[in-house]
Amino acid sequence: MPAALPLDLPALLAARERIRDAILRTVQWQNDPLSEELGVPLRLKLENLQRTGSFKLRGATHKIGRLLAGDNPPTGVVAASAGNHAQGVARAAAQCGLRAVVVMPVNAPLTKIQSCRKLGADVRLVGETLEVATDEALKLAKAEGLSFLHPYDDWDVIAGQASCGLEMLEDAPDMTVAIVPLGGGGLISGIALALKLQNPAIRVIGVQTETVAPWRTYLRDGALEEVPPGAHTIADGIKVKRPGKLTRQVIARYVDEIVTVDDNAIAEAIVTLLERTRTIGEGAGVVGLAALMQKKIALCPDDRAVVVVSGGNVDMTLVGRSIDYGLASSGRLMCVAVTISDAPGQLLAVLKTVADLSMNVRHVEHRRGELHVPVGMTEVILQMETRDFEHQDELRAHFAQQGLRVRNLLAG
Numbered sequence: 001m002p003a004a005l006p007l008d009l010p011a012l013l014a015a016r017e018r019i020r021d022a023i024l025r026t027v028q029w030q031n032d033p034l035s036e037e038l039g040v041p042l043r044l045k046l047e048n049l050q051r052t053g054s055f056k057l058r059g060a061t062h063k064i065g066r067l068l069a070g071d072n073p074p075t076g077v078v079a080a081s082a083g084n085h086a087q088g089v090a091r092a093a094a095q096c097g098l099r100a101v102v103v104m105p106v107n108a109p110l111t112k113i114q115s116c117r118k119l120g121a122d123v124r125l126v127g128e129t130l131e132v133a134t135d136e137a138l139k140l141a142k143a144e145g146l147s148f149l150h151p152y153d154d155w156d157v158i159a160g161q162a163s164c165g166l167e168m169l170e171d172a173p174d175m176t177v178a179i180v181p182l183g184g185g186g187l188i189s190g191i192a193l194a195l196k197l198q199n200p201a202i203r204v205i206g207v208q209t210e211t212v213a214p215w216r217t218y219l220r221d222g223a224l225e226e227v228p229p230g231a232h233t234i235a236d237g238i239k240v241k242r243p244g245k246l247t248r249q250v251i252a253r254y255v256d257e258i259v260t261v262d263d264n265a266i267a268e269a270i271v272t273l274l275e276r277t278r279t280i281g282e283g284a285g286v287v288g289l290a291a292l293m294q295k296k297i298a299l300c301p302d303d304r305a306v307v308v309v310s311g312g313n314v315d316m317t318l319v320g321r322s323i324d325y326g327l328a329s330s331g332r333l334m335c336v337a338v339t340i341s342d343a344p345g346q347l348l349a350v351l352k353t354v355a356d357l358s359m360n361v362r363h364v365e366h367r368r369g370e371l372h373v374p375v376g377m378t379e380v381i382l383q384m385e386t387r388d389f390e391h392q393d394e395l396r397a398h399f400a401q402q403g404l405r406v407r408n409l410l411a412g
Contacts, residue, residue: 002253006155007162009197012190015159016166019061022095023163026050028171028306034276038292040299043172044273047164048281048312052087052115054237055164055187055310056151060088062160063149064096074147075099080137082130082236083112084284084311085151090121101146103137105129109236109315131241152186153244161187165194168306175202177305179288179297182206182215182258183238185247187310192254203256205297207287209233210262214243218251219258234263234322237284237311259297264329265290271326273309280319285311328410331389334359335382335409338399342368342378350380353398360385381409 028045035042047055060079067074076099079089086102093100100121104113105128116123126136141148150157168178168191178195180188185206192204208215211231214224227241266283269290273281281289288307291297299305314322327333340346347366354361365381373379386392399406 002249005193005249005253007159007193012159012162012166012194012197015062015156016163018065019058019160019163022061022092023058024050025167026164028168029277031276034272038299040301040303040305042292043175043304043306044277044289045164045168045306045308046277046279047308047310048279048285052084052091053311053313054084054088054285055161055308056081056084056088057091058088058163059152059154059157059160059186059190060085060149061092061095063154063156064089064092064098066156067147068096068098076101076144076146077149078103078137078141078144078146079149079151080104080130080134081151082239083108083116084237084313085149086116086121086123087112087119087313089149090116090119094120099146101137101140101144103133103140105133109313110317111315112313115313129241130239134242150244152184152189152240153246154186155246157186158190158193158246158250161190162194163190164308165191168308169195169198169202172304172306174304175306176303177203177205177297177299179205179207179291179305179307181235181238181284181287181308181310182208183240183284184242185215185244185251187308188255189247189250191308192250196254204254205257205259205291206251206255207291207296208238208258208260209235209266209287210260212239212241213260214241215251215258216260218248219255222252233266233283234318235266235283235287237282237313238287239284257297259291261287261290261294261296264325265294267322267326268330269293269326270314270322271330274323279309280312280314281309282311282314283322285309327385331392332386333410334384334386334392334395336395337407337409338380338382339373339377339405340380342376346378347380349402350382350404353402354382354384354395357391357395357398359391359395
């Protein structure tokens with residue numbers, strides 16, 4: 001019989017009351033187009049609309065409030081984060097007049113770095129991974145007498161994140177499945193507690209990225225997978241290699257399934273969320289939607305699913321690239337190199353073929369003198385907007401009928 005956890009339902013309800021005035025009760029939107037596409041009623045819990053653009057504000061606010069209510073309130077706090085926890089800590093500390101130091105990897109998204117500074121935090125950029133930043137934050141805590149705020153492995157933080165789960169069930173009392181991004185485990189632990197303590201029949205499913213997936217086999221084998229050095233994902237917010245010990249206790253007991261998605265699927269989900277809701281979700285925030293779109297989660301028609309969109313703090317310099325990436329991986333963006341005779345009218349003929357298929361040309365580049373192009377020929381680079389992969393196949397078939405050599409420059 002596993003030992004009792006220190007958080008029960010009254011504790012979670014009390015935590016929500018403590019932070020009620022500092023956070024937003026975010027919208028939980030039933031999206032009909034997505035529901036029709038996926039075959040089940042689907043609601044999106046839009047934590048990307050939370051103050052600071054992420055659920056992290058919930059846990060940080062609760063933790064700082066508990067510290068200040070203790071016998072030895074801190075004079076300052078320090079945290080390590082790729083961005084969202086840092087912003088939550090910065091805002092929560094500023095609301096209380098506390099000094100906040102946040103240590104971020106040097107490759108943290110610029111928008112998150114700037115947001116922390118605007119909130120008054122002392123930002124230190126150290127190392128290339130969250131693990132190195134965490135080690136530095138712990139050193140600073142000891143050297144400068146600051147209270148270290150762990151992003152997920154803390155019962156007060158987990159209790160704060162549970163407020164999201166309480167709202168989910170109140171707004172969707174008929175829900176049968178909760179789909180939650182999974183990094184260190186703080187959010188899914190809080191949500192799982194909030195849901196399972198009220199309705200144990202609700203399935204709670206965590207979603208990681210394919211390349212950074214320490215939890216992948218945990219529920220089956222009881223062990224965490226080692227993440228390869230240099231593993232990269234566009235979902236930087238859940239790029240966590242050291243999952244929590246406390247969160248493992250909750251996940252082992254209350255999480256039913258863990259799945260993974262690749263960056264292609266994540267990019268497609270960013271585009272889908274933008275089109276369907278007119279809101280931006282960062283890579284880590286949309287992994288749950290990506291898992292549904294990739295059919296990684298088995299749902300039946302009677303299910304009522306809630307997907308948590310956990311954050312929207314995406315670097316604006318990456319938005320365009322992410323959208324193009326998502327469009328390409330879903331068959332809506334095509335880039336090819338076509339070899340044609342270097343004679344008048346040949347380029348016009350190629351463009352007429354594209355126009356006849358109702359494709360929109362985004363970019364044309366005419367290359368002469370390339371070593372891989374035969375003398376007397378030229379290469380044309382075409383980037384086009386297409387409906388789907390079948391639409392792209394139509395164009396390739398037309399070019400083949402015309403005897404033109406085509407190279408694909410985008411995967412698809």
